[in-house]
Amino acid sequence: MPELPEVETIRQGLERRLMGRTITALRIPPDYGRPVPVIKGMDEAAFREGVVGARVEGVTRRGKYLALHLDSGSMLVIHLRMTGALLFPEAPEDRFVRAMFTFDDGTEMRFSDLRKFGGLWLVDELSQVTTDLGPEPLSEGFTEALLAEAVAGRKAPVKSIILDQRRIAGIGNIYADEACFGAGIDPRRLGMTLGEVEVHALHGAIRASLMAGLDHGGASFRDYRNTGGNVGSMQMHVKVFRRTGKPCYVCKTPIERVKVGGRSTHFCPKCQR
């Protein structure tokens, strides 16, 4: 599932491929069914009117959102949710294409999304798409003090807190589990029980796990592909995620899987307290 490292990898691919390009055509496959159209917030005609003829002047990422900044002043916002991908012709064909963009140099980009959770918006501001997002965890704005504040007095599990996009933007299930392992913290621990030393460790572990993901081009456990249709390699470097029953790399104890906040959660019962 695309989280910050995966979405950032895609952003880099889009920037390389689309900067300065003008959208010349948009195709929405006719079999795309209601009631969940890929275009959000306006009808297809208005969306088409707004994007065709517009030039891409920048590609940015905020949390798990991508934005193509258009010369019209609007932005085309994209969220991939669970199974979305932005693919170019060298990627293998698939039958889950929900939208196809053509650019003035002949480039074709398709928005593929098996589970149809993803979406496209045409807006002036990102705030029209999403409620307030927390700081970018790899920016200087993500301070230890801010993390301490996020967990202070909270009865929610640590994992749920760091998954909350309003607290920190971009962490998903993979990196939440990896960060908790890196910090030696049981993901079920309530936020309010964390001490100063643990907050410090968690802050560092969040950043380290996300940077590892970036270094490996993202994690492809199932659906994630970059713009070229290639998998990342972070799945081969995770310490706990989807390693249920396998020995912890540190202490050999079998990794356990439980549910936290409705999400599958993997941890080492000995290393994480």
Place this chain on the structure above:
DNA sequence: CTTATTCCCTGATTGC
């Protein structure tokens, strides 16, 4: 304000 639950969707997996 908080926390918990539901919903969307479909291929893969599990259970009988």
Place this chain on the structure above:
DNA sequence: TGCAATCAGGGAATAA
């Protein structure tokens, strides 16, 4: 073997 039930999960919406 076959078919039904369950699972996976981002995040908005809703409930409590």
